[in-house]
Amino acid sequence: MKGKPLSRRLLIVAGALIYLFLMLPILVVFPISLSSAPYLQFPPPGLSWQWYERYLDDPQWIDATWRSLYIGGATAVLALLLGVPLAFSLVRGRYFGRVLVDRLALAPIIVPTIILSVAVYGVFAKLKLIGAWYGLVLAHTVLALPFVVLVMTAGLRDFDRSLEQAAEGLGASRWRTLSRVTLPLLRPSLVSAGLLAFISSFDEVVVALFLAGANMTLPKKMFDNILMEIDPTIASVSVIQILLVTVVMVLIGRFGRGLRDSAR
């Protein structure tokens, strides 16, 4: 530590404490998921894989997991299909009301999810969409759209348009410029936007509580599980979910565009 000023040492200590604070829940959840006791106890009295086995053996858990995965995937695809053209129009378009559309696209972040859920519940009840997986996809897409728009507009703002001019000058039609130059170059943004949309749906519980009905997603199943019976299965499910989201985050870091760039 010799030569480092006091302020720097304080910074390191503060940073370590904050990091520990953020990691604490995870540090507790991991050991409990391996507990030998039939209740949530920390530190666990002994180690066993029984709660992971219970998760894997229970068709309800597995069903819920698959459902969350394909709802998340469908949400990502739909959010990209809507969000990417929207981002193009926001960055490159010059039309009346563009600023308003820009604000509206981010509104789902601002409106409390519970308000949104109640409102969507009312509409979906009339349309008989409660309990349908594609109904949940629609609602999740609304929530995922802001992430896609934020990431894509950042990517598009930094895009060097002389590359598109070059492509057109070399004989590429608008469409081929888009498919051969613009979209391939935006791939990091597309990857980030899609994976973020996926995570936002995969982790989502409030909307799912209202709309999923009997067809449970993983977060809703976890929530119900906590209400009904508290045993360490919930911890093992959490660990699996944390690992899955971590994998997705690593994918974003490796193939996507950093979130740092999008926060500007």
Added chain:
Amino acid sequence: MSNRGSADLLIEGVGKRFGEVMALNGVSLQVAQGELLTILGPSGSGKTTLLKVVAGFETPDGGTVTVGGEEITALPPAKRDIGMVFQNYALFPHLTVQGNVSFPLEMRNVARAEIDRRVAEAIAMVELKGYERRLPRQLSGGQQQRVALARAIVFNPRLLLLDEPFGALDRKLRETMQLEVRRLQRKLGLTTIFIAHDQEEALVLSDRIAVMNHGTIQQVATTTEIYERPANDFVADFVGESNIFHGTVSAPGTVALDNGRTLKVASSLPAGRKVGVLMRPERFSPGGANAFVGEVLEAVYLGTSFKLRLACEGGMELLIRQPAKGSLPGTGARIEVGIEPDAIHVF
């Protein structure tokens, strides 16, 4: 639509306004087939806008652009068959050298074998054999430039446009690339428009130069003519170093300058005409019909020559160049120089 080959260019009365700014003000220009014409001007002179109008990236408010007898004013860029090298090269960063150069041929749906043959030929022409698999970011600035050039000529364009392509290169490399471009352009007989703000570059490369300022063409002429017989103050001042004065023709062969000096000139303009007078710094020599005595204000050693700023009688300042012989004159030294009547350009 490809393989139509090099063609001539005719620009007639092209205007373009951006809000309050008149970027192009009735520009007309003719470029012969196989000719290399440089558009030279300061930034904001409209030269880049003119290039964009030719390439199709800007639509002019009025006027026409005709290539090889076909009017293309309203044609989209993709249909123009014009090769362009951008200022920043605009290479596709996700494609290899091979991918970049084959791009225009793929867009024209040329057969694979034909593409491979022509791409190999173009890459060989710019001396980049062995670099086909590299990405642009793995290349030096000069190599990127060559890729951009190969990509612009591989589809036998009707015109080649170069938008200040040498700006980012260091001096040595720039000179090499200039000669290379000139060689290629001559070999292919490609009608070429080159945009430059560097007058030296323009003099090295061009068959003819069009000097632009404030959205209008000031003069179009061969390189020697632009340098020796500029049409106005702007051209005289922008191309090369110059001493410019104004005056009135007092008698045929004599100009009375506004500062009181009288010059003997070789021009036969009638008496009473208001004129500008240009004396290039390197045209002064000891002796000569028009003699000046001046005090050295500033003296710079430039290797092959001395560059001197002299204060002469009547508050007249002269910039002169002398062969670097002997010692550099000191500040305050008195020097006598002269210039022959036929070395003075009157306009």
